[in-house]
Amino acid sequence: MTTLDQTSGGAAASGFDTPEHQAKLAALYRDFDAAGMTPLWRTREGLMPFAPEPRAVPHLWRWADLYPLAARSAELVPVGRGGERRAIGLGNPGLPGDPYATPTLWAAIQYLGPRENAPEHRHTQTAFRFVLEGEGVWTVVDGDPVAMRRGDLLLTPGWRFHGHQNVSDVPMTWLDGLDIPFVATTDQGFFEFGPDVVRDTTTPARSRGERLWGGPGLTPVSAVGAQPSSPLMAYRWAHTDAALTAQLELEDEGHPGVVEAGHAAVRFTNPTTGGDALTTMRTEMHRLRAGAVSRPGRTTASSVWQVFEGTGTVVLNGAEHSLTHGDVVAIPSWTDVSLRTHTGLDLFAVSDAPILERLSLLRTHPAEQVES
Numbered sequence: 095m096t097t098l099d100q101t102s103g104g105a106a107a108s109g110f111d112t113p114e115h116q117a118k119l120a121a122l123y124r125d126f127d128a129a130g131m132t133p134l135w136r137t138r139e140g141l142m143p144f145a146p147e148p149r150a151v152p153h154l155w156r157w158a159d160l161y162p163l164a165a166r167s168a169e170l171v172p173v174g175r176g177g178e179r180r181a182i183g184l185g186n187p188g189l190p191g192d193p194y195a196t197p198t199l200w201a202a203i204q205y206l207g208p209r210e211n212a213p214e215h216r217h218t219q220t221a222f223r224f225v226l227e228g229e230g231v232w233t234v235v236d237g238d239p240v241a242m243r244r245g246d247l248l249l250t251p252g253w254r255f256h257g258h259q260n261v262s263d264v265p266m267t268w269l270d271g272l273d274i275p276f277v278a279t280t281d282q283g284f285f286e287f288g289p290d291v292v293r294d295t296t297t298p299a300r301s302r303g304e305r306l307w308g309g310p311g312l313t314p315v316s317a318v319g320a321q322p323s324s325p326l327m328a329y330r331w332a333h334t335d336a337a338l339t340a341q342l343e344l345e346d347e348g349h350p351g352v353v354e355a356g357h358a359a360v361r362f363t364n365p366t367t368g369g370d371a372l373t374t375m376r377t378e379m380h381r382l383r384a385g386a387v388s389r390p391g392r393t394t395a396s397s398v399w400q401v402f403e404g405t406g407t408v409v410l411n412g413a414e415h416s417l418t419h420g421d422v423v424a425i426p427s428w429t430d431v432s433l434r435t436h437t438g439l440d441l442f443a444v445s446d447a448p449i450l451e452r453l454s455l456l457r458t459h460p461a462e463q464v465e466s
């Protein structure tokens with residue numbers, strides 16, 4: 095920040111550093127404050143830095159810590175109308191006061207006990223669920239029951255009614271991701287209660303949406319045309335796993351497909367556009383084969399990762415962190431990132447890239463320009 099002295103700019107001969115001038119300047123700044131005015135020359139570096147200076151910090155939450163705490167909450171806190179969900183947000187230490195993982199992304203561990211039912215509601219915030227383990231819960235999106243199983247990605251685009259029911263005798267937990275911070279920052283939040291219990295309690299193996307949209311490359315002629323978010327509410331692990339396996343097999347056979355040596359990746363897309371499945375969040379699954387080392391890089395998108403399977407090491411701005419099943423990582427804008435694994439590593443990733451891309455703000459730096 096520019097100081098009073100610095101504003102004189104060496105202009106002693108002009109009288110800018112005289113006691114009389116300094117007193118008048120101090121009075122001007124006091125009057126600016128009182129009038130709610132802030133001069134750019136005193137705040138430029140904070141408002142317009144030379145490169146992103148995120149308040150959020152790289153951070154890792156251990157699944158070994160998260161799961162027992164979520165389970166304890168189930169013994170003490172019922173699920174029901176008002177609180178709506180037994181979901182515990184992961185707060186970035188660099189963003190005190192808000193349970194935000196990054197400035198745009200909310201990530202939470204949701205825990206639903208045996209036979210519990212989370213009531214229906216809808217909101218403008220877009221959501222997804224990524225299932226680390228377990229099954230037995232159906233999420234009902236606009237009346238369509240969608241089974242939740244290990245490795246699946248389930249979508250709840252904004253303003254769709256949704257509730258959850260656990261029809262099993264064991265608890266289930268998953269990662270919830272929402273654009274809550276972005277929607278809050280832009281004052282776009284609307285919320286509406288729905289039925290106290292999910293409106294369709296049936297438990298089909300395939301949702302109606304999957305029956306309509308789940309054929310690869312097959313669009314129902316009755317619904318041709320672009321939709322802003324995917325009409326497919328479930329992306330099944332069997333398909334994701336097969337696609338990642340195929341990329342690595344193709345690499346073994348000398349064909350293109352992987353994003354880099356030993357690194358397969360798929361993006362969950364909207365079949366009506368080919369773009370991101372959700373309007374505000376990019377969702378992907380990455381697989382590094384045993385022994386793979388990713389190219390270091392950075393992007394202005396902020397992201398959250400969860401380790402699905404395997405172990406490895408992530409290097410964030412030069413600091414190494416070990417990774418294992420279920421661990422969650424927050425990666426702020428412009429963080430140097432690289433990965434390596436001895437055993438093989440499957441990672442789910444979500445970022446705010448679709449927002450930034452649409453606004454022509456997304457920047458990435460290749461390996462040779464990254465200090466690691």
Ligand SMILES: [Fe+2]
Nearest residue numbers: 215217221256
């Ligand atoms: Fe919700």
